Amino acid sequence: MSRSVKRVVIQTQQRLRTLLRDYFVDLDAAASDPARRVAWCTSVGPCEILTAMGFDVFFPENHGAMLGARKVSHKHIPLAVAAGYCAESCSYMTSDIGASIAGYSPLQESYGIAGTPTPDLLVYSTNQCREVQDWFSFFGRKHEAAVLGVCPPTHLGRVGADDVAFVRKQILNMVSQIEDSFKLQMDWDRLREVVALSSRASTLWLEVLETARTRPAPFSFFDGLIHMAPVIVMRGSQVAVDYYETLLVEMKQRVADGVGAVPAEKWRLYWEGMPIWPKLREVSEKFFDLNAVIAASTYCNSWAFEPFDGGDPLEWMAKTSIEIFINRDENTKQAFLVDMFQKFGIEGAIFHNARTCPNNTNSRFGMAQRLREELGMPILVLDGDLSDVRFFSTAQSMTNIEAFIEQLEGRQR
Numbered sequence: 001m002s003r004s005v006k007r008v009v010i011q012t013q014q015r016l017r018t019l020l021r022d023y024f025v026d027l028d029a030a031a032s033d034p035a036r037r038v039a040w041c042t043s044v045g046p047c048e049i050l051t052a053m054g055f056d057v058f059f060p061e062n063h064g065a066m067l068g069a070r071k072v073s074h075k076h077i078p079l080a081v082a083a084g085y086c087a088e089s090c091s092y093m094t095s096d097i098g099a100s101i102a103g104y105s106p107l108q109e110s111y112g113i114a115g116t117p118t119p120d121l122l123v124y125s126t127n128q129c130r131e132v133q134d135w136f137s138f139f140g141r142k143h144e145a146a147v148l149g150v151c152p153p154t155h156l157g158r159v160g161a162d163d164v165a166f167v168r169k170q171i172l173n174m175v176s177q178i179e180d181s182f183k184l185q186m187d188w189d190r191l192r193e194v195v196a197l198s199s200r201a202s203t204l205w206l207e208v209l210e211t212a213r214t215r216p217a218p219f220s221f222f223d224g225l226i227h228m229a230p231v232i233v234m235r236g237s238q239v240a241v242d243y244y245e246t247l248l249v250e251m252k253q254r255v256a257d258g259v260g261a262v263p264a265e266k267w268r269l270y271w272e273g274m275p276i277w278p279k280l281r282e283v284s285e286k287f288f289d290l291n292a293v294i295a296a297s298t299y300c301n302s303w304a305f306e307p308f309d310g311g312d313p314l315e316w317m318a319k320t321s322i323e324i325f326i327n328r329d330e331n332t333k334q335a336f337l338v339d340m341f342q343k344f345g346i347e348g349a350i351f352h353n354a355r356t357c358p359n360n361t362n363s364r365f366g367m368a369q370r371l372r373e374e375l376g377m378p379i380l381v382l383d384g385d386l387s388d389v390r391f392f393s394t395a396q397s398m399t400n401i402e403a404f405i406e407q408l409e410g411r412q413r
């Protein structure tokens with residue numbers, strides 16, 4: 001066990017480093033090869049149609065997270081602000097736009113490549129937020145590339161057949177537009193294969209997450225933030241499926257051996273909302289020191305889709321894309337959280353109030369308070385941001401987390 005970073009290192013992570021290097025180096029090669037095409041896609045967008053049509057797919061949100069984790073977002077955001085983007089709008093978007101204006105990418109240092117791959121096409125879905133439309137439009141103008149989008153109904157309670165049919169039609173129209181623009185033909189058998197792989201990786205990912213229902217939890221939210229990369233950027237590939245099969249074996253072994261992500265696990269917590277990428281280490285080590293494991297989160301579950309039954313791949317894509325948590329109404333979200341708290345034996349929850357992402361923040365309209373009252377559960381609302389450190393006070397947050405754990409201790413006495 002390595003304790004240098006105060007976490008129990010997962011061996012499969014060695015493989016992840018190689019996978020990510022191969023993925024980004026290959027994307028770089030695709031961008032400079034006139035015979036290949038690169039598409040950019042949002043993280044819960046219709047990437048399967050792009051893969052099935054032969055595009056190499058890049059996910060800018062992953063790049064935004066890298067900028068945050070490298071603690072360089074705040075240096076680049078002012079460049080986006082100078083270009084007319086509000087400093088309080090999505091810091092993934094503003095840091096990514098600013099970094100592109102500065103000609104910087106963490107991919108240069110990590111993989112020795114030129115940076116983000118130049119897109120031939122950009123595809124978004126507003127199932128998560130409208131910001132992605134503006135974000136992708138910036139790069140569409142910059143690279144003179146087509147920008148196509150799916151705009152599903154949002155804030156859904158019940159997901160009806162009419163909602164699914166509406167989105168399916170939009171995705172089908174997108175396929176036709178891509179076929180016309182790039183003189184391509186969709187191979188529907190290939191799409192079915194890609195969707196089956198996408199679904200398989202997602203199902204395995206869910207199984208990995210669910211191992212944390214065990215006490216001690218073998219896998220924490222902070223582990224999830226590292227290991228979720230393939231289910232996002234390699235969705236629809238055999239490589240991602242193989243990766244999660246290996247990871248699941250390791251996690252099941254941990255369960256059998258009683259190995260916990262936090263060895264002296266005392267408290268089981270839930271993380272609601274976006275990660276705080278620039279402060280992950282400080283925050284994770286604080287919980288580690290307090291013997292508290294973040295056993296489950298909404299964020300890591302965002303890529304856990306229902307299995308594909310082998311039927312209509314477009315219908316599966318449409319349905320899974322609008323059923324995601326972020327696209328649901330308050331009552332559905334609250335019911336999801338109650339269910340998760342029960343399933344994972346959660347004793348307290350952290351709601352991250354991410355200042356530049358109201359879309360994936362659920363502490364703004366009373367939900368934390370309603371859950372406190374309904375469940376009698378301590379809930380801490382932590383102010384911060386996914387990427388912009390200017391919205392996060394380390395000292396204040398650490399004090400708040402300590403006081404929160406004391407509150408849990410006090411309830412036990």
Ligand code: SF4
Nearest residue numbers: 090128129131357359
């Ligand atoms: S969901 Fe939030 S973090 Fe993600 S792209 Fe939209 S505004 Fe940005």
